[in-house]
Amino acid sequence: MSVHSDWGDWLPRAVEDADPDGLSVWYLGCNGFILKADDGTTVFIDPYLGTGDPPRTVRMIPVPFAPEDVAEADAVLATHEHTDHVHGPSQAPILEGTDATFYGPSASAEKARAWTDDYDVSDDDFETVAEGDSLDIGSLSVHVEPANDPDADHPVSYVIEHDSGTFFHGGDARPSEGFEDIGERYDIDLGVVAFGSAGMIPDKQTREPKYTKWYSDENMAAEAANQLRLDRLLPTHWDMWKGLTADPASLRNHTRSFEHPRTLEVLEIGDNTSI
Numbered sequence: 001m002s003v004h005s006d007w008g009d010w011l012p013r014a015v016e017d018a019d020p021d022g023l024s025v026w027y028l029g030c031n032g033f034i035l036k037a038d039d040g041t042t043v044f045i046d047p048y049l050g051t052g053d054p055p056r057t058v059r060m061i062p063v064p065f066a067p068e069d070v071a072e073a074d075a076v077l078a079t080h081e082h083t084d085h086v087h088g089p090s091q092a093p094i095l096e097g098t099d100a101t102f103y104g105p106s107a108s109a110e111k112a113r114a115w116t117d118d119y120d121v122s123d124d125d126f127e128t129v130a131e132g133d134s135l136d137i138g139s140l141s142v143h144v145e146p147a148n149d150p151d152a153d154h155p156v157s158y159v160i161e162h163d164s165g166t167f168f169h170g171g172d173a174r175p176s177e178g179f180e181d182i183g184e185r186y187d188i189d190l191g192v193v194a195f196g197s198a199g200m201i202p203d204k205q206t207r208e209p210k211y212t213k214w215y216s217d218e219n220m221a222a223e224a225a226n227q228l229r230l231d232r233l234l235p236t237h238w239d240m241w242k243g244l245t246a247d248p249a250s251l252r253n254h255t256r257s258f259e260h261p262r263t264l265e266v267l268e269i270g271d272n273t274s275i
Contacts, residue, residue: 001089001248003049009069015042016072022164022274023140028059029269030240031085031172031194037162041138043133044070044100045077045158045169049090056202058242063239067093078104079147079171080155081111084240088112090255092119092181102126103135105144107153133176139163143186148176151214154251165189165275172237175223183229189275191230191266195221195251199243203233207272213275214244220274225261233261239269 006216011026015034018024026034032047049067051059073094077085086108093117094100102125109128129135133168135142141161149155149172159182160167168182169192182188196215202209215237216224219260225233235257248266255261267273 001117003063003066003068003093005049005064005069007270011065011066012069012071012146015124020274023162023167024274025167025190026272027234027269028064028269030191031079031169031236033141033192035160035167035168035228037139038164039139039140040072041077042073043077043137043140043142043160044073044091044094046079046085046171047090048084048087049077049095050083050087052241056204056207057084059240060242061239061244066123066271067091068097070097070133071092071127073100074097074261075142076100076102077142077158077169078102078112079157080105080149080152081107082152085171086111086120088115091115091230092121095119095121095125095217100125103129104140105154105156129156146176146178147171147173148178149173157206157209159186159188161186162275167275168192168226168230170194170228172215174223174229175220178228179224183227188228188230190232190234190273191225191228191234191240191261192234192236193221193228194237195235195246196241196244197246201241201243212244218246218250221251224256225255226258228260230261232263232265234265234267235274
């Protein structure tokens with residue numbers, strides 16, 4: 001299955017042409033990101049370019065690029081093994097076309113290694129990570145931390161440090177004591193928390209409508225941001241699945257009385273911010 005881009009190749013070309021003063025961050029929709037540092041180090045986190053599994057999961061946003069158009073990448077990080085975070089057609093071509101290594105926790109790495117059957121990738125392109133690990137990828141220091149996602153087999157979160165600041169990606173995780181610990185140990189400038197509504201989504205096996213809540217609601221997202229002591233909260237996933245979308249601006253009412261986050265930052269797919 002190949003990926004068709006709704007936007008042509010302008011986004012990967014824009015990332016390649018960018019000359020960040022610090023660390024630049026592009027939002028890919030769903031829970032995907034591209035990070036590019038001032039030394040050119042480029043890291044993808046959970047890039048997903050699929051359309052879901054209609055009518056169960058229906059993508060509500062454009063497919064922003066084709067993975068074959070990515071010419072520069074040093075790493076692909078996965079937070080957990082769900083299809084919209086570990087996806088061969090979205091990520092294997094990035095590994096094929098660049099020198100990138102795939103990093104993910106056990107269930108994610110196991111799923112990704114099956115790509116060797118269908119793509120020009122080898123076992124050397126994959127590395128398994130676990131909570132407590134640290135990686136140096138160019139100018140980025142990547143720390144693997146716990147994540148509370150009851151729907152995943154082995155979720156992790158990532159704290160990414162750069163001279164200009166610290167970025168946090170929590171995957172689809174909910175509030176937890178682990179987040180409190182992360183907030184105590186790191187000074188996080190910009191942090192990602194998955195946010196969405198609950199809805200009646202067809203069950204994977206029976207296809208009968210089933211009450212589904214995969215992401216933090218408004219109060220949970222506010223709690224997570226406060227536990228992490230975020231300076232800036234960046235909500236994600238609210239744009240992706242039909243029946244589970246939400247209004248990220250509503251989080252202002254839920255976060256305004258807490259010490260953290262200090263700022264709510266809302267990006268749409270393709271938008272760029274910096275640290």
